[in-house]
Amino acid sequence: MFESLRFPVIAAPMAGGPSTPELVAAVTGAGGFGFLGAGMLSPRVLAEKIAKTRELTDEPFGVNLFVPGKPSDADLSGHQERMAAEASRYEVEPGTPTWDDDSYPAKVDVVVEQRVPVVSFTFGLPRPEDVRRLHEIGSKVIVTVTKPEEALEAEKAGADALAVQGFEAGGHRGIFKDDPDSPTGGEIYGVLAALRLIKGVTELPLIAAGGLVHGADVAAVLAAGAVAAQLGTAFLRADEAGTQPTQVKALAVADRKTDITRAFSGRPARGLVNRVMTELSAQAPSAYPELNNLSKPIRAAAAKADDPEAMSLWAGQTYSAATDGPAAEIVARLRDEARAAVDRAAKLI
Ligand SMILES: Cc1cc2nc3c(=O)[nH]c(=O)nc-3n(C[C@H](O)[C@H](O)[C@H](O)COP(=O)(O)O)c2cc1C
Numbered sequence: 001m002f003e004s005l006r007f008p009v010i011a012a013p014m015a016g017g018p019s020t021p022e023l024v025a026a027v028t029g030a031g032g033f034g035f036l037g038a039g040m041l042s043p044r045v046l047a048e049k050i051a052k053t054r055e056l057t058d059e060p061f062g063v064n065l066f067v068p069g070k071p072s073d074a075d076l077s078g079h080q081e082r083m084a085a086e087a088s089r090y091e092v093e094p095g096t097p098t099w100d101d102d103s104y105p106a107k108v109d110v111v112v113e114q115r116v117p118v119v120s121f122t123f124g125l126p127r128p129e130d131v132r133r134l135h136e137i138g139s140k141v142i143v144t145v146t147k148p149e150e151a152l153e154a155e156k157a158g159a160d161a162l163a164v165q166g167f168e169a170g171g172h173r174g175i176f177k178d179d180p181d182s183p184t185g186g187e188i189y190g191v192l193a194a195l196r197l198i199k200g201v202t203e204l205p206l207i208a209a210g211g212l213v214h215g216a217d218v219a220a221v222l223a224a225g226a227v228a229a230q231l232g233t234a235f236l237r238a239d240e241a242g243t244q245p246t247q248v249k250a251l252a253v254a255d256r257k258t259d260i261t262r263a264f265s266g267r268p269a270r271g272l273v274n275r276v277m278t279e280l281s282a283q284a285p286s287a288y289p290e291l292n293n294l295s296k297p298i299r300a301a302a303a304k305a306d307d308p309e310a311m312s313l314w315a316g317q318t319y320s321a322a323t324d325g326p327a328a329e330i331v332a333r334l335r336d337e338a339r340a341a342v343d344r345a346a347k348l349i
Contacts, residue, residue: 001118001140001161001205001226006031007252007285007335009218011327012209012232013064013120014171014241015039016314021049022240025056030331034226035120039066043106050114060117062142067124071099072266072287074180076294078333079287082280083294085111086310087178090301092304097290112137120144121165122174123267123288131158142182142207144174147189151198161205163230164198166191168211170233172269173260180286184260185268195224211318214339219345222338237324248283249313250308264312266291 002008011027015037021039024034030036038046046063054062055082076097087094097148108126111119112133119134126134134141134347135158143154144163149164151178165174167188179186191210198206208221209230218229236243237251251255256272263280264271267288276295284291295312302310323330 002033005033007331008222008228008232009033009331011035012230013037013062014062014232014236015041015066016312017219017242017244018232018236020240020242021053022057023235023238023242024061026238026240027235027331028057028059028061029348030328031335032331033060033062034140035118036106038111039064039102039122041107043103043110045112047110049279050110050116051273054171057081060280062118062120063111063116064120064122065104066079066100066102066112067126067127068104069124071289072285072290074285074287076285076287076290079284079291080294082283083298086276086297087301090305090310092297092301094298095269095293095296096178097287097310100144100293101246101288102289108133108295111139115139118142121207122163123172123253124176125157145198146173146175146194147187148197148201150176151202151204155202155204159204161207162198163207163209164191164194164226166194166208166210167235167245167260167270168317169209170236170258170270170319171314172265172267175268178267178275178286178288183268185286191221192224195221195226199225204230205339212318213262213318213321215334215339216341217318219338219341223345230315233319234322234330235327236298236315236319238324238327238330240327242299244303244311246303246306246308246311247313250313250321251315252324258315258317258319262286262291264291264295267291267316269312272308272315272319274313275309286344305341312346
């Protein structure tokens with residue numbers, strides 16, 4: 001699937017703005033591969049972004065979809081109260097904590113109609129008919145997994161490759177089931193441990209993700225058997241990324257820790273620690289997308305006020321080592337660093 005790449009680096013799907021057609025085209029043009037993040041987009045806007053990507057590049061690209069879960073039966077009232085206090089700081093009303101399916105079936109129709117060459121799924125397994133329809137048109141199916149059990153399920157569901165996400169990763173964890181009693185949603189593995197364990201249960205091609213920001217990191221996961229490295233945070237400050245400006249500023253200052261929280265969306269996700277994460281993470285229930293809908297107006301108002309303290313600043317653990325600049329330069333730097341790292345390691349072995 002990625003054999004034709006000049007350099008097996010993938011710009012990870014990043015919903016909520018960062019993944020733009022321009023970023024996909026720039027990374028592809030530099031010899032890598034890019035994904036559009038379709039999560040939280042309407043089917044119409046997704047179709048527009050696919051069309052725009054095709055205007056900018058003739059190369060294949062991918063689209064990523066959020067697989068919907070089930071409505072939460074958790075008691076949300078405490079979190080609603082705490083979020084109401086946050087909302088009042090910005091003089092907005094909190095959103096309504098409703099469940100929705102993110103228009104998943106309609107977006108599957110879009111990627112099938114548009115014959116998107118690679119479609120990846122996170123938060124769960126695609127339906128059997130989704131896999132069948134995509135395979136019928138020659139598209140490849142990728143499923144994000146975080147542990148061997150999920151890898152086995154994804155293989156059974158017909159995945160052509162797996163995106164193996166380590167706990168270092170920025171953004172939402174791709175876990176199929178969120179254990180509400182665990183702050184991270186269940187047992188978590190670093191990317192090298194996840195690769196090792198998942199290689200033990202499947203021969204599917206593995207794409208490694210989580211904390212990879214330097215060429216040496218890319219070389220490390222390729223040496224560990226991945227077919228490609230998928231980087232999100234490394235591209236968040238790229239010129240072509242659509243990352244919210246307040247988040248770009250926060251990422252440029254290496255003085256925050258990252259942590260995993262349910263406070264913004266109800267689903268474990270890694271981001272820069274801010275006030276909402278510090279104050280609301282401990283009691284945040286497992287309820288995605290209910291809490292995401294609840295916090296939406298607050299996050300938007302904080303962004304408008306240029307205040308990072310109530311925004312979801314999704315980023316991986318190594319964010320401080322990521323750089324700004326044109327995406328093509330970031331890819332070229334990664335390639336040079338990867339080659340140097342391999343030479344260095346070869347001398348030691
Ligand atoms: C801002 C942001 C948004 C993300 N959105 C998505 C998404 O829409 N779909 C998805 O599968 N993964 C998403 N991820 C996770 C990435 O696919 C990937 O696992 C992660 O970026 C890898 O870790 P890194 O950020 O340290 O490179 C997102 C990550 C970030 C940082």
